[in-house]
Amino acid sequence: MPSEGPNAPQAAYWNGPATRAWAREHERIDARFAPILELLLARAAPRPGERVLDIGCGSGTSTLALAERVGPGGRVLGVDIAVDSVEVARRRIVKAGLAQAEVLLADAAAHPFSTGSFDLLASRFGVMFFLQPIEAFDHLRKALAPGARVVLAAFRAAAENRWTSGAVAAVRDLIPPQPTPGPEEPGQFAFADPARVERILRGAGFAEVALAPEDVPMRLGADAEEATGFAMALGQVSRALQNAPDGLREAVRGRLLDFYRAAEGPGGVVMPAAIWLVTARS
Numbered sequence: 001m002p003s004e005g006p007n008a009p010q011a012a013y014w015n016g017p018a019t020r021a022w023a024r025e026h027e028r029i030d031a032r033f034a035p036i037l038e039l040l041l042a043r044a045a046p047r048p049g050e051r052v053l054d055i056g057c058g059s060g061t062s063t064l065a066l067a068e069r070v071g072p073g074g075r076v077l078g079v080d081i082a083v084d085s086v087e088v089a090r091r092r093i094v095k096a097g098l099a100q101a102e103v104l105l106a107d108a109a110a111h112p113f114s115t116g117s118f119d120l121l122a123s124r125f126g127v128m129f130f131l132q133p134i135e136a137f138d139h140l141r142k143a144l145a146p147g148a149r150v151v152l153a154a155f156r157a158a159a160e161n162r163w164t165s166g167a168v169a170a171v172r173d174l175i176p177p178q179p180t181p182g183p184e185e186p187g188q189f190a191f192a193d194p195a196r197v198e199r200i201l202r203g204a205g206f207a208e209v210a211l212a213p214e215d216v217p218m219r220l221g222a223d224a225e226e227a228t229g230f231a232m233a234l235g236q237v238s239r240a241l242q243n244a245p246d247g248l249r250e251a252v253r254g255r256l257l258d259f260y261r262a263a264e265g266p267g268g269v270v271m272p273a274a275i276w277l278v279t280a281r282s
C-alpha cells in the first residue's frame, strides 16, 4: 500500500479494519449508489475511444461502467489506495473481459501519470480524502489533456444526508463521541461547502467549475432490517461499534430499526442522498 507520500495517513485509514467493508460489501454499496453512478455517467457522457481517469475507484464499479462506454478503442485507469478494493476491482475486470480497463494501487495525488493523457476525470465519492486537495487536483489536472472534462460526485452536508446523519443521531447517546473532521480536513463531507470545492478546483487551475445539487433516492434495503444490517456493517455507526460488547450492539440495532422503520415504504427503505455533481474543465 502507498505508505509514503502526501496521503499516508489516509492510506492507513483506507487499509484498516474500519474501511475493509468497502471491498467486502461492494455489491450492497453498488446497489445503493447505482442511481448516483447513472447520474455521473449521464453528465460525463464518455464516448467510444476516450481515455478516462477514475479516482478513488474502490472495487471498480465505475471503472467497469466507464470501460463499457469507451469501448475497446478507449482506456480507463482506475486508481485507488486500498489494497482489498483494488484486488476486487482487478478480479472484476478480468471476469468482465474488459481489456481497456486497468486499476492501479496508488495515491492519486502522487502517482506519476503521463502528462496530458486523459480526456475525462471521473470519480464517485473518491476525491474528498486528499490532505492537500489543491496540490492533489493540480497534480491530476496535469494528467489531463487541455480542455478535458471533470465530473465528480461528492456528498453535500451531513445534515442534508439524513440516511447516515440521522442514523448516527439516533444512537448518539449509546456510542462513544464521534470525531467531527474540521472544515479543511479530509472525510465523507469534505466537499460539502461549495465555496471550498470552487476554491480547490480553481486553485488547482481548473476552469468552468460548477456544482449542481442532486437529491438522489437511495434504496437502503428492502426493509428496516436490511437497512439496519448495512448500517451495522459499514459507515460511521459500524466504525463506532468496533470491539463493542454484544449488549451495546443489540441496543444500537434496536434504535436503528426504529429509525429506518420510519422511512419504510412500498419500495423498501428509500431516503435521498444529497450530493453535488461537480463539473469542470482542465
Ligand SMILES: C[S@@+](CC[C@H](N)C(=O)[O-])C[C@H]1O[C@@H](n2cnc3c(N)ncnc32)[C@H](O)[C@@H]1O
Pocket (backbone or CB within 6 Å): 007, 010, 014, 022, 029, 033, 055, 056, 057, 058, 059, 062, 079, 080, 081, 082, 085, 106, 107, 108, 109, 123, 124, 125, 126, 127, 129, 130
Ligand atoms: C468513499 S470510497 C468510494 C469508492 C468507490 N468510488 C465507490 O463509489 O464505491 C473512497 C475511495 O477513495 C479511495 N481513496 C482515498 N484516498 C485516495 C487517494 N489519495 N488516492 C487514491 N484513492 C484514494 C479509498 O481507498 C476508497 O476506495
